[in-house]
Amino acid sequence: MPTISKRGEQMPASPIRKLVPYAEAAKKKGTKVFHLNIGQPDIETPKQVLDAVRHSDFKILEYSHSAGNESYRRKLVTYYERFGIELNHEQIIITTGGSEAIMFAFMACLDAGDEVLVPEPFYANYNGFAAEAGVTVTTITSSIETGFALPAMEEFEKAITPRTKALMICNPNNPTGYLYSREELEVLKELCLKYNLYLFSDEAYREFCYIGDHFSAMNLVGLEQHVILMDTISKRYSACGGRIGALVTKNQEVLDAIMKFAQARLSPPSFAQIAGEAAVDLPLNYFWEIKAEYLNRRDLLVNMLNKIPGVFCPNPGGAFYAIARLPIDNSDKFCQWLLESFEYEGKTLMLAPATGFYASPGLGLNEVRLAYVINTDDIRQAMICLEKALEIYPDRTEVAMEAMIASR
Amino acid sequence: MPTISKRGEQMPASPIRKLVPYAEAAKKKGTKVFHLNIGQPDIETPKQVLDAVRHSDFKILEYSHSAGNESYRRKLVTYYERFGIELNHEQIIITTGGSEAIMFAFMACLDAGDEVLVPEPFYANYNGFAAEAGVTVTTITSSIETGFALPAMEEFEKAITPRTKALMICNPNNPTGYLYSREELEVLKELCLKYNLYLFSDEAYREFCYIGDHFSAMNLVGLEQHVILMDTISKRYSACGGRIGALVTKNQEVLDAIMKFAQARLSPPSFAQIAGEAAVDLPLNYFWEIKAEYLNRRDLLVNMLNKIPGVFCPNPGGAFYAIARLPIDNSDKFCQWLLESFEYEGKTLMLAPATGFYASPGLGLNEVRLAYVINTDDIRQAMICLEKALEIYPDRTEVAMEAMIASR
Numbered sequence: 034m035p036t037i038s039k040r041g042e043q044m045p046a047s048p049i050r051k052l053v054p055y056a057e058a059a060k061k062k063g064t065k066v067f068h069l070n071i072g073q074p075d076i077e078t079p080k081q082v083l084d085a086v087r088h089s090d091f092k093i094l095e096y097s098h099s100a101g102n103e104s105y106r107r108k109l110v111t112y113y114e115r116f117g118i119e120l121n122h123e124q125i126i127i128t129t130g131g132s133e134a135i136m137f138a139f140m141a142c143l144d145a146g147d148e149v150l151v152p153e154p155f156y157a158n159y160n161g162f163a164a165e166a167g168v169t170v171t172t173i174t175s176s177i178e179t180g181f182a183l184p185a186m187e188e189f190e191k192a193i194t195p196r197t198k199a200l201m202i203c204n205p206n207n208p209t210g211y212l213y214s215r216e217e218l219e220v221l222k223e224l225c226l227k228y229n230l231y232l233f234s235d236e237a238y239r240e241f242c243y244i245g246d247h248f249s250a251m252n253l254v255g256l257e258q259h260v261i262l263m264d265t266i267s268k269r270y271s272a273c274g275g276r277i278g279a280l281v282t283k284n285q286e287v288l289d290a291i292m293k294f295a296q297a298r299l300s301p302p303s304f305a306q307i308a309g310e311a312a313v314d315l316p317l318n319y320f321w322e323i324k325a326e327y328l329n330r331r332d333l334l335v336n337m338l339n340k341i342p343g344v345f346c347p348n349p350g351g352a353f354y355a356i357a358r359l360p361i362d363n364s365d366k367f368c369q370w371l372l373e374s375f376e377y378e379g380k381t382l383m384l385a386p387a388t389g390f391y392a393s394p395g396l397g398l399n400e401v402r403l404a405y406v407i408n409t410d411d412i413r414q415a416m417i418c419l420e421k422a423l424e425i426y427p428d429r430t431e432v433a434m435e436a437m438i439a440s441r
Numbered sequence: 442m443p444t445i446s447k448r449g450e451q452m453p454a455s456p457i458r459k460l461v462p463y464a465e466a467a468k469k470k471g472t473k474v475f476h477l478n479i480g481q482p483d484i485e486t487p488k489q490v491l492d493a494v495r496h497s498d499f500k501i502l503e504y505s506h507s508a509g510n511e512s513y514r515r516k517l518v519t520y521y522e523r524f525g526i527e528l529n530h531e532q533i534i535i536t537t538g539g540s541e542a543i544m545f546a547f548m549a550c551l552d553a554g555d556e557v558l559v560p561e562p563f564y565a566n567y568n569g570f571a572a573e574a575g576v577t578v579t580t581i582t583s584s585i586e587t588g589f590a591l592p593a594m595e596e597f598e599k600a601i602t603p604r605t606k607a608l609m610i611c612n613p614n615n616p617t618g619y620l621y622s623r624e625e626l627e628v629l630k631e632l633c634l635k636y637n638l639y640l641f642s643d644e645a646y647r648e649f650c651y652i653g654d655h656f657s658a659m660n661l662v663g664l665e666q667h668v669i670l671m672d673t674i675s676k677r678y679s680a681c682g683g684r685i686g687a688l689v690t691k692n693q694e695v696l697d698a699i700m701k702f703a704q705a706r707l708s709p710p711s712f713a714q715i716a717g718e719a720a721v722d723l724p725l726n727y728f729w730e731i732k733a734e735y736l737n738r739r740d741l742l743v744n745m746l747n748k749i750p751g752v753f754c755p756n757p758g759g760a761f762y763a764i765a766r767l768p769i770d771n772s773d774k775f776c777q778w779l780l781e782s783f784e785y786e787g788k789t790l791m792l793a794p795a796t797g798f799y800a801s802p803g804l805g806l807n808e809v810r811l812a813y814v815i816n817t818d819d820i821r822q823a824m825i826c827l828e829k830a831l832e833i834y835p836d837r838t839e840v841a842m843e844a845m846i847a848s849r
Contacts, residue, residue: 034637034666034692035550035606035637035638035639035666035667036694037549037550037694037695037698038548038549038550038551038552038555038606038698039552040548040549040552040553041548041549041550041695041698041699041701041702042698044548044549044698044701044702044705045701046701046704047701047704047705050507050704073503073504074501075501076501077500077501078500078501078502082502083502086494086495086712087494087495087496087497088495089495091491092485092486092491093482093483093484093485093486093679094486094490094491094679094680094681094682094683094713094716095481095681095682096481096681096682097682099458129537129684129706129710130706130707132705132706132707136706140446140448140449140452140573141445141446141448141449142443142445142446142449143446144446144447144448145448145553145575147446158705158706158707161702161704161705165702165705166573167553167575198443198446199443229442229443230443231443258443259442259443271502272502273502273503273707273708274502274503274504274505274708274710274711274712275502275710275711275712276537276684276708276709276710276711284442286444286445287445287449290445290446290449290450290452291449293449293452293453293454293455293569294449294452294569294573296454296455296458296566296569297452297455297540297566297569297570297573298537298538298540298541298566298569299538299540299566299681299684300681300682300684301684302537302682302683302684302710302712302713303682303683303684303713304494304682304683304710304712304716305502305710305711
């Protein structure tokens with residue numbers, strides 16, 4: 034029997050999905066599980082976005098252009114204009130989800146053995162794409178004490194090696210919810226120019242900012258040839274299953290290379306391109322309503338978390354995630370225990386252990402990520418569960434709380 | 442400005458798409474172009490397949506399971522049963538097109554530097570996926586004189602090296618239309634067992650066989666742990682834009698590895714999974730009607746080709762492609778000339794130069810691939826154009842014709 038590849042062996046398993054069997058077992062026992070573990074919003078996909086697909090009348094479900102339908106790309110030009118990003122439609126390549134945009138950037142810009150430098154904690158699937166591309170993710174650590182602000186320029190400089198080819202951020206951030214400021218992006222620009230690096234900017238959550246406007250890496254003057262924007266309709270329009278994203282850059286050489294990868298896989302999905310194109314026509318108050326809802330959830334979640342003894346959660350500026358420090362020994366163990374051995378009034382909650390978001394061993398052991406993608410009633414009940422759970426968790430530790438008090 | 446990766450530089454451009462600008466220019470001049478160059482069928486997608494999506498009533502376009510909807514995978518179990526392939530739904534992973542199935546197999550089974558051995562001419566995008574995975578495509582040559590039958594076992598054995606990890610076939614074949622027999626598959630089995638190789642079997646055109654039944658690699662007794670089936674709904678239901686395929690294997694270790702790659706990219710497209718699931722319920726006479734149409738087209742195309750002086754085209758047993766030998770010096774040049782410098786009564790045709798389907802330099806220079814995805818009226822007109830074109834092509838050569846006559 035032939036063996037699988039080393040790459041297949043070394044490919045990291047999803048740190049979130051490994052808990053799924055425990056959640057399924059809990060549900061089988063009749064326990065209600067509040068899912069704060071994944072970024073699948075409960076917000077309905079806008080009706081006019083789904084209707085655009087349902088009312089379509091083509092007769093052949095054809096391949097689209099490998100870069101996506103030209104009409105959709107032209108429409109996206111108007112979308113980006115709202116953020117002061119001036120583009121032509123040939124600078125936009127429609128991808129199969131934001132995932133493929135990340136993969137294409139890794140493939141076209143980095144060779145096997147090259148390094149991409151990312152502040153940790155970071156979106157765990159970057160590891161997977163890096164493993165596929167043979168690329169190494171190197172990290173500098175951002176701290177819960179600063180709310181996961183960008184580490185200082187010197188930290189980056191210490192971590193940059195001759196193999197470093199790109200810096201990468203997710204802004205606003207998954208998993209921390211941190212919203213990078215214009216000043217922080219200027220620091221990244223300085224680094225990219227000084228060390229001749231690409232800046233990969235994953236802006237999946239652009240619209241979901243609660244403490245000010247989003248500043249896109251695409252608006253960094255003088256960095257146009259370095260910036261590659263990874264985008265997606267998944268979170269913006271609650272359309273995760275569409276698998277439609279975009280890679281945007283003004284670097285023609287990168288566009289030309291990526292088109293070759295895009296042609297090899299023929300085309301992005303046709304149905305959801307129709308959805309994506311219709312979504313650009315949504316009235317702007319669509320986002321105001323969604324943002325108001327997420328803001329309510331964030332405020333409730335963060336307030337309730339910080340009232341639980343021993344818990345600390347910085348207030349995230351964007352996206353719909355928060356990372357909280359808990360008085361626990363091991364977040365993987367604790368999250369499994371929540372599903373396997375705990376219930377309060379027939380309910381429990383599913384969280385994402387933060388260990389999966391760090392590359393540095395030992396970090397994230399007392400942190401969890403919470404996605405506020407469930408309604409406020411459910412968040413309230415879930416936080417009561419969490420408080421009760423921490424009261425009786427057998428391996429509770431006060432180290433985290435003491436560290437938190439000391440840091441305040 | 443940072444440079445693109447070596448991988449990005451070396452990634453092959455699509456051999457077909459590079460002619461697209463010439464076709465566009467021809468159309469701008471008002472010339473009618475018959476597209477025999479790509480595998481986009483003109484057959485309508487079955488109404489009930491499109492209606493399943495149009496009549497769907499979910500409210501949130503959610504991520505599906507990373508392996509695809511369980512209901513769809515269970516339905517596919519019944520689809521494969523029709524071909525005597527016994528599976529459970531956990532042996533099926535829904536992919537984003539057949540393309541992703543190929544990519545997943547390369548990633549999970551082969552490491553950078555490993556070799557996959559393919560009879561040439563072969564589907565050109567295998568080169569692209571191999572470049573992404575750092576894998577080398579090695580080839581043995583099949584010949585137009587035998588209609589592109591499987592080369593002899595000794596030819597394979599000469600080409601197998603210590604780095605060879607897999608054999609790969611497309612059955613029935615793109616680009617040749619050749620339908621491999623059960624006996625030929627047994628030869629591949631013997632090779633796989635002797636050299637401990639995977640057998641990657643791309644069966645995108647399974648239903649389109651005109652000279653007998655299809656024998657799937659999945660039915661090779663004793664090779665269960667070696668076979669990986671790559672499949673797609675694209676051609677079967679004229680649903681290329683859905684981007685829904687499947688990877689099927691009974692090798693649990695491979696399935697486990699591939700699930701990690703599948704989880705990293707989250708899920709396959711949700712809309713078209715609904716379409717794929719509905720397609721399994723189509724009555725069997727759907728395929729009879731489509732096959733009857735393709736058979737008419739094949740017979741017309743091959744007959745007309747073989748009546749053109751100096752042209753030879755073996756009769757393909759399946760799929761909807763044929764490779765013809767023409768009395769020309771260089772197929773790339775000739776195909777460009779057809780678009781750039783030729784028209785007959787305001788019409789011309791677009792063909793795929795066969796050079797793009799060979800890895801061995803110099804092969805395919807006097808061959809083209811024709812996809813019979815246009816109706817018989819158009820095929821007739823296109824063949825008249827081709828005959829007229831060959832009469833006046835300035836770099837016509839009789840070498841091919843002489844070789845053909847000698848070989849008969």
